[in-house]
Amino acid sequence: MKDANRTGRMRDINGPIVTIELPGARSGEQVKLGELGLLGEVISLRGGDAIVQTYESTDGLRPGEPVRGLGRPLSVELGPGLLGGIFDGVQRPLEAIALASGDHIRRGIDLNALDRAREWRFTPNPALEPGARIGGGTLLGTVPETATIEHRVLVPPGIEGELEEIAPAGDYDLEATIARVRDAHGASRRLGLYHRWPVRQPRPYRRRDDGVAPLITGQRVIDTFFPQLKGGKGAVPGPFGAGKTVVQQQIARWSNADIVIYVGCGERGNELVDVLETFPQLDDPYTGRKLMERTLLVANTSNMPVVAREASVYVGLTMAEYYRDMGYDVVMLADSTSRWAEALREVSGRLGQMPVEEGYPAYLASRLAALYERAGRVETFAGASGSVTLIGAVSPPGGDFSEPVTSHTKDIVETFWALSKELADARHYPSIDWVGSFSGHVHTAAEWWHQEIDPNWEQRRTAALALLARDAELSRIVNLVGPEALSDPQRWELEGAALIKEGVLQQSALDDIDTFCSPAKQFALLDLAIEIYRSGESLIRLGVPVSELQNLPLLAKMRRIKSLYSSEELDRIQGFRDEVEEAMEGVRGEYAKQD
Numbered sequence: 110m111k112d113a114n115r116t117g118r119m120r121d122i123n124g125p126i127v128t129i130e131l132p133g134a135r136s137g138e139q140v141k142l143g144e145l146g147l148l149g150e151v152i153s154l155r156g157g158d159a160i161v162q163t164y165e166s167t168d169g170l171r172p173g174e175p176v177r178g179l180g181r182p183l184s185v186e187l188g189p190g191l192l193g194g195i196f197d198g199v200q201r202p203l204e205a206i207a208l209a210s211g212d213h214i215r216r217g218i219d220l221n222a223l224d225r226a227r228e229w230r231f232t233p234n235p236a237l238e239p240g241a242r243i244g245g246g247t248l249l250g251t252v253p254e255t256a257t258i259e260h261r262v263l264v265p266p267g268i269e270g271e272l273e274e275i276a277p278a279g280d281y282d283l284e285a286t287i288a289r290v291r292d293a294h295g296a297s298r299r300l301g302l303y304h305r306w307p308v309r310q311p312r313p314y315r316r317r318d319d320g321v322a323p324l325i326t327g328q329r330v331i332d333t334f335f336p337q338l339k340g341g342k343g344a345v346p347g348p349f350g351a352g353k354t355v356v357q358q359q360i361a362r363w364s365n366a367d368i369v370i371y372v373g374c375g376e377r378g379n380e381l382v383d384v385l386e387t388f389p390q391l392d393d394p395y396t397g398r399k400l401m402e403r404t405l406l407v408a409n410t411s412n413m414p415v416v417a418r419e420a421s422v423y424v425g426l427t428m429a430e431y432y433r434d435m436g437y438d439v440v441m442l443a444d445s446t447s448r449w450a451e452a453l454r455e456v457s458g459r460l461g462q463m464p465v466e467e468g469y470p471a472y473l474a475s476r477l478a479a480l481y482e483r484a485g486r487v488e489t490f491a492g493a494s495g496s497v498t499l500i501g502a503v504s505p506p507g508g509d510f511s512e513p514v515t516s517h518t519k520d521i522v523e524t525f526w527a528l529s530k531e532l533a534d535a536r537h538y539p540s541i542d543w544v545g546s547f548s549g550h551v552h553t554a555a556e557w558w559h560q561e562i563d564p565n566w567e568q569r570r571t572a573a574l575a576l577l578a579r580d581a582e583l584s585r586i587v588n589l590v591g592p593e594a595l596s597d598p599q600r601w602e603l604e605g606a607a608l609i610k611e612g613v614l615q616q617s618a619l620d621d622i623d624t625f626c627s628p629a630k631q632f633a634l635l636d637l638a639i640e641i642y643r644s645g646e647s648l649i650r651l652g653v654p655v656s657e658l659q660n661l662p663l664l665a666k667m668r669r670i671k672s673l674y675s676s677e678e679l680d681r682i683q684g685f686r687d688e689v690e691e692a693m694e695g696v697r698g699e700y701a702k703q704d
């Protein structure tokens with residue numbers, strides 16, 4: 110898109126949708142509207158007019174005011190300085206905005222995402238010499254972006270040629286030239302520490318890879334029961350107050366990803382404030398430093414119109430892909446895709462498009478699919494492996510999972526962690542419902558668990574799910590005819606399921622010890638619960654009454670052990686296992702004596 114800075118004028122204003130006359134306007138082009146210079150994007154062309162969606166309130170704008178075409182699509186700056194940053198939905202740095210305009214963000218404010226004044230210590234790639242052939246993905250050098258993350262400065266996609274010069278080690282600001290490349294036509298081009306990339310265009314890679322390793326989140330119901338792979342697509346649908354935010358924060362905090370990107374997309378203002386206040390406080394369990402050193406936040410501010418939410422998700426994804434291209438595993442949390450979809454609905458409504466389901470446009474499903482398609486594990490141009498795991502929260506109105514956004518999302522994602530109001534009301538947290546949730550990654554995750562933790566993982570997981578399914582069946586009988594109708598083995602099945610629910614699935618984010626559970630501890634707890642159930646089952650078969658087993662103090666301890674011993678104290682969990690065996694043997698001995 111050439112001929113930047115063309116001017117035209119506004120013709121009509123309909124909320125965030127503005128009709129403009131701008132000669133040469135292109136679909137996707139960024140524009141500045143009115144005297145204030147509000148940011149907008151051309152979303153369609155109609156006759157000689159262009160239809161623009163704006164990312165700031167259009168209050169007070171009048172037809173006839175000038176518009177300016179920027180000649181480029183909505184794009185973001187990619188370079189060192191992103192990590193630790195808090196940006197608005199079009200990548201303006203919120204802290205710098207607050208400094209420049211106080212509490213009330215001035216509309217049309219224009220600030221660079223990356224700080225131009227800051228210098229970065231650049232170390233060139235020692236393997237590069239002038240004359241080398243370089244292309245998109247070639248490593249030019251590195252910059253220590255934070256104490257824990259090395260920023261790999263790569264040739265941006267689409268650039269190819271012969272390296273003419275590369276800067277020596279030293280401190281450079283973002284505008285400095287760090288390399289020059291001569292392309293096939295003989296033109297010389299300068300490369301700096303940052304470049305721009307259009308947010309709606311997925312960044313290219315060499316090829317797509319299959320996910321191989323689970324994203325370990327330290328949350329048992331996720332890792333053990335409904336695992337996610339690095340590079341996977343997941344959704345957390347949940348009714349109001351069921352615990353979506355806590356689940357996402359736990360993933361952000363504990364998952365073994367290199368980089369975390371949280372996009373607060375149109376959730377209520379106070380929740381966003383909570384996120385903005387909480388994240389900077391969090392310590393990074395893997396490095397002992399602040400989590401923000403490998404995190405960045407995108408937050409739509411309350412003065413941005415609904416349609417701005419639509420862009421913020423792409424802004425987050427583009428930054429995620431940028432770190433993926435360096436060979437990092439990135440987790441992006443989008444909170445929530447329902448609000449994102451509402452933006453689509455609002456725009457399509459104002460454009461007079463035919464609504465299909467509950468007011469959403471016909472392209473809702475394809476847009477959602479395209480969004481999730483940007484997740485994945487890839488081989489980068491540099492030959493490294495990098496991934497973007499995309500986890501979208503979904504907030505279905507009234508908790509109705511059959512509404513369009515939830516049901517389309519369910520068809521697209523591989524991991525679906527369905528939060529349940531009943532579980533949350535019963536204070537069973539995380540309220541991820543084992544009946545409504547699924548993971549398409551169990552088989553791949555099993556290979557990892559079998560190799561790294563224990564060859565019985567899949568078998569134990571299946572046994573636990575079978576017990577939970579029996580629990581649901583038996584509970585229905587109890588509800589109909591009362592507990593007396595159950596046999597001893599059936600009552601023991603209920604007991605076994607309760608151990609799985611309380612001793613394994615429930616996990617308090619607020620408990621210092623249990624907030625994170627290592628894979629080895631996860632397996633130890635699962636295995637122990639199944640072991641208790643199985644030993645009891647064999648005792649009942651011998652004729653031991655279930656009431657005798659129900660009185661064993663070890664059942665209560667099994668429910669508490671997760672918070673008694675940390676992931677470093679597996680030997681103590683093993684000690685408890687020995688106690689369990691002894692107690693069960695004791696019952697067996699007693700019973701044999703009575704016999």
Ligand SMILES: Nc1ncnc2c1ncn2[C@@H]1O[C@H](COP(=O)(O)OP(=O)(O)OP(=O)(O)O)[C@@H](O)[C@H]1O
Pocket residue numbers: 347348349350351352353354355356380504538539540616617618619
């Ligand atoms: N894993 C957990 N451990 C302990 N408490 C939890 C857990 N998950 C949720 N809670 C409790 O539930 C409350 C509500 O959770 P949360 O704020 O995440 O709900 P939400 O679904 O995001 O709400 P909203 O629909 O308003 O976005 C929390 O304040 C906390 O008390």
